[in-house]
Amino acid sequence: ANAVGMPTLGWEPLTISVSAAGSADPGGGPLTWEWSSNGATASGFETDIVLSEIGVQEVLLTVTDVFGSTATDSVIVLVGRDFLDTTTSIFRLETAWMSALGITRGCNPPTNDRYCPHDTVTREQMAAFLARALDLPTTGTDHFIDDDSSIFEQDINRLAAAGITKGCNPPTNDRYCPHDTVTREQMAAFLYRSNA
Known part of the structure; x- marks a missing residue:
């Protein structure tokens, strides 16, 4: 199994395009591809999967052959909060990164839907x-x-x-x-x- 996904950093909800490129059955038989991450699922060699949970997410690829044998691989994706006041910021991606890693929670607790980028x-x-x-x-x-x-x-x-x-x-x-x-x-x- 070989999992590839893009983008690997963004804000929730984050749609990533995943591909099992490089995944093949040595015997040439047919395969199925299942993708999953925290309740989000998708099927197919190339598809999209939507991640809505903030944090470091593992998107797991499970490749199965006709005999039921499986192989797995994964892609790590950082999903950050889409703060209301950073949508036009040139540093929007950086604040999403900080949020995904738990470095920032926001600036207006308990809601924390703002980052206060100019403070x-x-x-x-x-x-x-x-x-x-x-x-x-x-x-x-x-x-x-x-x-x-x-x-x-x-x-x-x-x-x-x-x-x-x-x-x-x-x-x-x-x-x-x-x-x-x-x-x-x-x-x-x-x-x-x-x-x-």
């Missing part, structure tokens, strides 16, 4: 993005004295525990300044420490 990013929001992107473990340590009312306190502490942030008031560094915006130089430091 600046606060230090607490950036902490959430990085903690989710890096899949940082939780910590029981409270690293800063000024983030207790932040909905992102756990993300901030995860970043501190990983050594990605040191605080905003050196040399004491007992504050995070969660509501301040992130400067480009601060983001450079966060990203550098993320990859150290």
Whole structure:
């Protein structure tokens, strides 16, 4: 079995064209092709399948010969939220990618149907993005004295525990300044420490 699908990144509902090109029976017999992913199904050598669940989706191809023997292959597809305020953005695909990977959930909880693409990013929001992107473990340590009312306190502490942030008031560094915006130089430091 050999599965091919395009596109592999988009927003829900995402229609992808799949093909079993390269799938053949060594004996030359007839085959059937079944495609499935989280309840979505399709049949055929080349067909379309609609994915409506947000996240990383595996589209499974099962090829069956006349004797009932099967072979499988799959295509990984990232399906992101189609935020109401990114439909004309040049970064629409990038926000779909962030959503599919769980890095962003939106900017207007609990609905979260908006991304707020023109807003600046606060230090607490950036902490959430990085903690989710890096899949940082939780910590029981409270690293800063000024983030207790932040909905992102756990993300901030995860970043501190990983050594990605040191605080905003050196040399004491007992504050995070969660509501301040992130400067480009601060983001450079966060990203550098993320990859150290």
